[in-house]
Amino acid sequence: MTAQHGDELVGVYMARLGAALANIPVERRDEIAGEIASHIAEERFGLADESDDDVQALLARVGDPVEIAAAAQDGRPAVPVAGREWGLLEVAALILTPFLWPVGVILLWLSPAWRVRDKLIGTLVPPGGYMTIFFLGPAVMLGSLGTGGSCMTETDDTGKVIYNSCTGAAAWPEWVQTALAIAGLVGLALILLLPVLVAIYLAIQLRRGGNARIRAQNGPAYAAPTWTERSATLP
């Protein structure tokens, strides 16, 4: 024999629970209500000869929906923190800092998602992003023309060098020229690689603590209280 009003009692209880949990995000609300519903169902299944009183006693043991909802809100961290997460602004800053440096850097400084240190890195390494190439490229070429220099060699009939004169960079010792060439290549590689590396670095920093920094700026958010913090709140 089952309780005459067992299902009804449970139905009313679940409705009250649903109302009490109204402030909890739907995902968690469903999880908690679902678990409690199956808990009640299993307990009822265990009752050999269920009466209305049994069901009522069971529901009393499960507890006041208001108390359960309070327990759900007590911990807080599981409730998604209200406030912005990183998004369009940060992605735009990441993409534009290498490619459209002035705009990207402005966005970078507008976003609270990075520390000042990271913003400085994004701004100064390398300054200008890929736009540097447009300005530095021609300058480097002009510079190499200016210092290029030339050599004049005269030979006699047998091909023996009788006169050799070099001007400009060509007159420098060979090792200086080699060093300059290597430095030029390294510089070029850095200009090509650094903007991408810095963007990757900024993206990593964003994923690590971007949201926390945004929240920190937008005011205190719920943080998971540790055991010691929690016990410290006891009167």
Next chain:
Amino acid sequence: MPIDGLATQLRKGVIEFCVLALLRDRPRYGGELVQLLRDREGLLVTEGTIYPLLSRMRAEGLVETEWSETSGGHPRRYYRLSRAGQKAVAEFRGEWLAFRAAVDSIIGIGGAER
């Protein structure tokens, strides 16, 4: 301090570590955990409050869950201790022993009273 709120205040913050500790041996489902806690009368657990607790600890990554079919055919959500959960229990254990020893010595349990 109102003495009737005392038990609630004392339980607060401790129950979740009791739940975690009960998961040290093996995964358990909610009803099983409730039963184990109910058997300890001193804990005065309101059964329904264990589920929000489990839900929160899942969100915090202290426990992990998986669905498992019972012999009766209906699925149950089993809770399992995560690595962070194991660490939390171990930490609590240390804190609790020190805390208990200090309180015991002050209120005069265990012959430590001056």
